[in-house]
Amino acid sequence: MSALDRIKTLAARDAGADRVVPPAGFTVRLTLFTAAAMAFLTVFALALSLAAGRLATSWGEDLARASTIRISAPEGQLAAQTAAVLRVLEQTPGVASARALSPEEQRALLEPWFGPDLPVESLPMPQLVEVQETGDGYDADGLRLRLQAEAPGAVLDEHSRWRRPLVTAAGRLRLLGWVAILLIGAATGAMVTLAANAALAANAQVIAVLRLVGATDGYIAGAFVRRFTLRTLAGAAAGTLIGLLALLVMPAGGDTGGILTGLRFAGLQWLWPLFVPPLAAVVAFFATELAARRVLGELA
Amino acid sequence: MIELDNVAYSYSGAAILSGVSLQLAPGSFHFLTGPSGSGKTTFLKLCYGALRPTEGQVSIFDEDLAAMDRDAVAMARRRIGVVHQDCQFLDHLPVAENVALPLTVSGQASPDQADNLRELMTWVGLTEKFEALPPELSGGERQRAALARALILSPDVILADEPTGNVDWEMSQRLLRLLVELNRMGKTVMIATHDLMLIRAAKSLVNARNLRIAGGTLQAAGVDL
Numbered sequence: 088m089s090a091l092d093r094i095k096t097l098a099a100r101d102a103g104a105d106r107v108v109p110p111a112g113f114t115v116r117l118t119l120f121t122a123a124a125m126a127f128l129t130v131f132a133l134a135l136s137l138a139a140g141r142l143a144t145s146w147g148e149d150l151a152r153a154s155t156i157r158i159s160a161p162e163g164q165l166a167a168q169t170a171a172v173l174r175v176l177e178q179t180p181g182v183a184s185a186r187a188l189s190p191e192e193q194r195a196l197l198e199p200w201f202g203p204d205l206p207v208e209s210l211p212m213p214q215l216v217e218v219q220e221t222g223d224g225y226d227a228d229g230l231r232l233r234l235q236a237e238a239p240g241a242v243l244d245e246h247s248r249w250r251r252p253l254v255t256a257a258g259r260l261r262l263l264g265w266v267a268i269l270l271i272g273a274a275t276g277a278m279v280t281l282a283a284n285a286a287l288a289a290n291a292q293v294i295a296v297l298r299l300v301g302a303t304d305g306y307i308a309g310a311f312v313r314r315f316t317l318r319t320l321a322g323a324a325a326g327t328l329i330g331l332l333a334l335l336v337m338p339a340g341g342d343t344g345g346i347l348t349g350l351r352f353a354g355l356q357w358l359w360p361l362f363v364p365p366l367a368a369v370v371a372f373f374a375t376e377l378a379a380r381r382v383l384g385e386l387a
Numbered sequence: 388m389i390e391l392d393n394v395a396y397s398y399s400g401a402a403i404l405s406g407v408s409l410q411l412a413p414g415s416f417h418f419l420t421g422p423s424g425s426g427k428t429t430f431l432k433l434c435y436g437a438l439r440p441t442e443g444q445v446s447i448f449d450e451d452l453a454a455m456d457r458d459a460v461a462m463a464r465r466r467i468g469v470v471h472q473d474c475q476f477l478d479h480l481p482v483a484e485n486v487a488l489p490l491t492v493s494g495q496a497s498p499d500q501a502d503n504l505r506e507l508m509t510w511v512g513l514t515e516k517f518e519a520l521p522p523e524l525s526g527g528e529r530q531r532a533a534l535a536r537a538l539i540l541s542p543d544v545i546l547a548d549e550p551t552g553n554v555d556w557e558m559s560q561r562l563l564r565l566l567v568e569l570n571r572m573g574k575t576v577m578i579a580t581h582d583l584m585l586i587r588a589a590k591s592l593v594n595a596r597n598l599r600i601a602g603g604t605l606q607a608a609g610v611d612l
Contacts, residue, residue, distance in 0.1 A: 107491070109479040296475050298437075300536065301465035302492035303458045383457075 107297060108290060108310045115318060118282050122322025122367055123329070125275045129268055129367075130330030130360045136264025137356050143257035146250050156185075156216040160240035168238040169214045175237050176218060181225030188215040216241075224251075272370055275319070279374040283315050287382040294386065308379035312372060319371035323364040331360055388413055388544050388575050389434050389467075394443035396429055403429050407443070407605045409598070411544065411577065416570045416593050418586045419579040420608060421600035427579040430600060431546050434577070435467045436460040448543075465493050468537030472549035474529050476521035476536075483508065483517040486535045493540065504539065511535045511565065526553035530562060544575045551585055559585055567592045 156176075160168045169187050176185035188196075190208065193215060197205060227245060234241040287294070297307050334351050352359065388411045395405040403426045411417065411434070421427055432438040433445055436452055445452040447463045455463065476485045487504050490496040508514055511531040516524060524532060530550055537545060547566065551559030563585060570576045570593055580586065589595055599608035 106480060106484070107477060107488070109477070292475055293477055296477055296488070297492060298461070299464065299469055299471075299475075300489040300492055301461050301540070303461040305458070306492055 105310065105313060107307075108286075108293065108314055114282050114286055114289075118279065118315065118318045119322040119325075121278050121282075122275065122319040122371070123326030125271050125278070126323035126326030126363050126367055127330040127333075129271050129363050130327055130334065131350075132264045132267040132271065133359055133363070134334055134350050134352060136261045136268070137352060137359070138350050139257045139260035139264060141353060143254050143261060146254045146257065154218045154220065154243065154245045156218060156234070156241050156243050157213045158216065158238060158241045159213040160238075162211070164240070165214055168240050169216065171238040172216055172234060172241050175230070175233050176216070179225050179230055179233070181221050181223055183219040183221045185216055185218045188217060213240075272366070275367055276370045276374040279315055279319060279371045280378045283311060283375040283378040284382065286311060286315075287379060294383070298386065304380065304383045307383060308376060311379050312375040315375040316368050316372045320364055320368035323367035327360050327363045331357075388448065390446040391433065391440075392444045392446075394433060394440040394445055396426075396433060396438060397441050402603055404433075404600070404605070405442075405603050407433075409605060411575050413543070413575055414570070414573050415575055416567075416589075416595040417577040418589070418595050418597045419577060419600065420581060420583070420586065420597065423581060425600045426603065427581075427600055428548055430605070431469075431548050431577070431579055434544075434546055435469055436463060465489065465540050466543050468534075468540070468542040468545040470530070470533045470537050470545070470547040470550050472552040474533035476529075476532070478521050481518045481520060482513060482524065482532050485521060486513075486532060486539055488536060489540045495540075507535050507539060512561075527555070527558040527562075530554055530558070531565075534562065534565060538569070542574070545569060545577070547576070547578045549580055549582075550578060551580065551582055556584075560588060563589055564592070 156172055158165065158168050158172060173185055173187065176182050190212075193212060194203075194205065196215075227243065231243050234243060294307055337351060389409075390411070391407050391409045394407045396403050397405075407430065419427055419430065429438060433440055434447075436445075436447060436455065439445075439452060447455070448466065450459070450463070452460075476482075477488065480488075483504060484491075486508065487496060487500065490500055505514075508517065511534055513528060513531055513535065516528060516532070521529065521532070530553065534547075534550070537547075545566065550562050550566070554562065559582070566576050566578065567589065578585075586595070586597065597608040599606050
C-alpha cells in the first residue's frame, strides 16, 4: 500500500483496527506531552526566526540607503573639491551613484533647525554629496584614504554602517531559528520512533495473534501508526495553542522594540504556527510507519 | 492443499527436521505424534508459513512458499485455521470480538456476520461467554474459543497443535468430535498430539492417517498405536 493510500485509510479510521491495539496509559501521556512540548518550542523558534528575519530586512533597507560625504573647504576651493570627490566616487567600486545636493535640498535639510528664512547663500555651508551603495558596499577605509589625498576637506559619514554586523547577526539568528525547528522536528521523529518501538515490543503478543489470524503487515502497522499519529497531532495542537497564547501575552515593545520585544508574529505570519500540528503528525506518521515495518519484518 | 517436498529445517546449525515429504489432500484427517520436542510444532509452523524450510520446498495452496511474500502468507493464513496448545488472544477484547478477529483483520466484519458468529459460539458451547475477557476463560473454554476463531473464516485446512493439552478427558473428547465433524464437512484436518488415547478414541469416528515424527524424520505410523 502506498503512503497516500495509508493516509487515506488513516483519515477513514477503521474502528476495528483501532481496537486491536490495547489502550496503554503511560506511553499515551508521554507521547502527548512530548509532542506538546516540541510544538511549544517550535512556535518560539518560528517566532524567533520570523522576528529576526523582519529585523534583518528592515535594517538591511536602512543600510542600502546611503552614506554622505561632507565637504568643508574655503569658498574658492569648494567647487573644485566637490568635483574631485565626485570623480573619486565614480571610480570607486561598490558605489552605485553619487550626487551633490543642490542648495535648495540643503536648505530643506536645515529648515527644521533654523527655519525657512535662513540665508543659506551667505553662510559658509559645507557641500553634501549623497552616495548610493551597491549591494556589496564599498571599501570605506580605502575611500577615506583616497578622499584625503584628492579632497582634504571631505569627510565620509557612514551613518548606518555600524549596523552591518547587526544585520549579519540577525540573519544568523534567523538561520539558527530554522535549524532549531529542523532539530525539533528530527527530535519529534526520534521520540515517536522510540515510543512506537516500545509499544510494538510491549504488544508482541497482540502482533503474534494478528499475524496468526491472517492480518497483513499493513493492517498491523496501520493500527499503531494511526494511534501515534493522532496522539502526536493532539499533543502538538495543544502545545501550539499554549505557545501562541504565551506569545500573545508577551509585552509589545512597539516600534522601538528590538529582538526581544519583537518576538512575535506579524500579520499573516500568525498563520505559520497552524502548520506545526499537521507537520508533527506527518513526522509521527512516517516515524511510526518505519518503526512498525522494521519490527514486523523481523517477526515470523 | 499443503505439500512438503523433502523439507529440512535447522535452527542455528542443528537439524530439527530433515527429509520430510507429505501431501495433505483435501478432506484428509491426520494425526501427528511424537515425543515432546521432536518437532511437531516446527512441522505445523512450516505448514502455515510461520517458518520457512532451510531445504526442500513447501507449497501452500499450490503456491511455493519461497516465492510468497509476507502479505501472501497472511492471505494464505485466512484459509488455514490454526489452534495452538497455549492459544493466545487479545486480552483487552471480549471473547466474541476475539473469535471475530479474522473477520476484522481481513476487512470482512459486517453486521451480516453476527448470526454466523452466534452459531459458531453455540457450536463450541461458548454462548454464555460472549462478553467475557479471554483471561476469565478456563483452559477448555480457551481451546474452544481458539477453535471458533480458527473456523470463523471457514478455512480449508485446520491445523491443531496439542488442542487437548490443557483440558480434561471429557473436554478433549468434545474437541475431537468438533474436529471430526469439521472433517466430515470436507475440511482437511491435522492434529498434532502426544495423547495416544485421543488417537484411539478417534479410530471409531474417522478414518485418520497417523504420522510420527522421531529422530527428525516423518514416518507413517501404524494404525495400532
